[in-house]
Amino acid sequence: MSAILSLAWKSLLNRKTTALLTILTVSISVVLLIGVEKIRTQAKSSFANTISSTDLIVGARSGDVNLLLYSVFRIGNATNNIDWKSYQEIAHLPQVKWSIPISLGDSHRGFRVMGTNQDYFTFYRHGSKQALTFNQGQLFHNLFEAVIGSDVAKKLNYHIGDDIIIAHGISDKSFTRHKNLPFKIVGILAPTGTPVDKTVHVSLAAIEAIHVGWESGAHLGRTPSQDALKNEQFEPKQITAFMLGLNSKIQTFMLQRQINTYNKEPLSAILPGIALSELWGMMSVAEQALMIISSFVVFAGLLGMLTSLLTGLQERRREMAILRAMGAQPKHIFFLLMSEASVLTLLGITLGIGLLYIALSIAAPIIEHQYGIKIALTGLSHHDLMLLILVQLSGVFIGFIPSLKAYRHSVADGMTIKV
Template identity: 75%
Template structure:
């Protein structure tokens, strides 16, 4: 008698339509399960890699998550600005190695504009302590020069030498634009997979210069041109936040406490890692809900396979009887049905994994562009192997139900079944 595995394969090929539909059902559930897990872990990794080597982020008094979101991820707005003198005082602390000021509030065609200084190019790190690198050009030097992220350049078709107009506030509309002061693109960053890619960078002095003639967000009509502004000296009065890098981690909590109890103005100093952990804690409910939905889809797929096997079993009772008549023992029939369920599940898993990689390859640039999350097409992780193993085990267990039913069918019952 032919081997059980060979019989299982021949049996499935004789029922191609049913087998293919069952495989697709399992594959779709695996695609959803693996896709959700992959995007979830990659999103965490991408968020965690957004900022590196920064010990403290300081902003106006607010919640740590809100401060992290607007200062690092450019999401939302600050509750208030910080006085420049406060920044100077803390940047000169003995324990501080470097300080990067940040000024937010303006935009360009949907992209946030950030004012900063030369220390940003020298000390800002992302990922695994990776520095910012230029694909074209150099850092800004004069008043109305700008450095843009890779996504800004790609989406708007800019290159070194292009001129851009910055708008006042988040909404880039005609009446809010600083039309009298064009900025020249002098540098474009290499892609980082972080909000840097979607940011227009200018100097703090430029932020002060473009707001001459503006009051409380309104244009008063007295707007000097770029040439006359270049002849004047500008000094920052306020900023949105600043980042600190310390000479030793041991000073972190002492300086954090000093900033949080600062009497001259209400400030908050946060540790980026702890704030990020708090952010993910807030999102854990959504994470668990997504994984639960994925799990139910897998269960639905396996129940569909069970329904298919049970339905076909009633049609195959004569086939089982013939196998018994040819010398197959009840355990052979039992193993045959389990083998079929195992093969269907295995092929469904393989199809699902291949489908997941195919869909992620298509969706990768879209997810990167819309959400700034870099989904890597990496090898299957140990946790993902465990999930696939559980799906395969569940498929085998599902196969026990029709197998046990077939095991109990007697030879006489199979031979005398009505057609």
């Protein structure tokens, strides 16, 4: 058997160009197949790690997925705001252990600004119930102080003590900026791999203060100076959403039903895990389409290998006949061709895995910056290995066709090729 493998290897070396093209075709198909699978699983993992230990998320009446996207992932906008009094009433219910109010709608140079209170830094959890920690600085205590995520600091090269200008709305344009009310950075959070890294955090009172004179959505009124605003007390009139942690998990569905039927304004309370499952359900069609496309690419790559082997076989009929004349049995010819197909597929898979990790190392920072999805360069999963084994077996099966054809060739057929 080792002699046949050695002969197969030497045979491939004599046909370097054809063999390299075949290997490259298989490797590209492997890159696409495993790359799609890795990005899909890493995206799910990244989304799932964004929030933990939160029992309910409450917002204005809307779809579960929409509420999850704008409140946790900072994607999209709320259909409406929540009255501050409604939040206080629900937050003080006996079932509630803690609550985190959030106010969205402003931005800073492409990053979302979120108004909240210090409970956010105390109770918010991500990943495996991990708390938020600071790389530098501390919480905001004064009106015009801000805590920024690690990506904000890194991309904009910010440091403790720097001043930043917040813009009204999602589009950060010169005419929407609160230019006379700069915020001082007092804290930079440690990286979390979640949308927290891309968020500028300020107090709820600060959100109210900077919108004095912007009540109509545009800067039509007079905005007081920082010193004048610091002497006033601000309480939110409305917020975007809030998160709840309960004393007992058993009370979750009961409180959810109570909030969904709240009679003072239409509200929606969602369970983050269920909403995330619904999101994956919506994405399943796209996932299946990508996997089907990847499978067809693999199939096309293997067909290319089959074409190469069949074409080469037609040119190598005399070589097969000489091997037979030297004493090689039909089964030796059969296993020679099978070995070549197996080696080509294995080399294609090996090269594909190498190219995949090179591509992921280059693309991971770009994907994280553009979409907030953290792609970790982990090893091959059990599912990945099963896919690769399936590709290898398919390559062996593809090699069966030219091998069987070579098996049937006779010495006379090989020695008397018709021109």
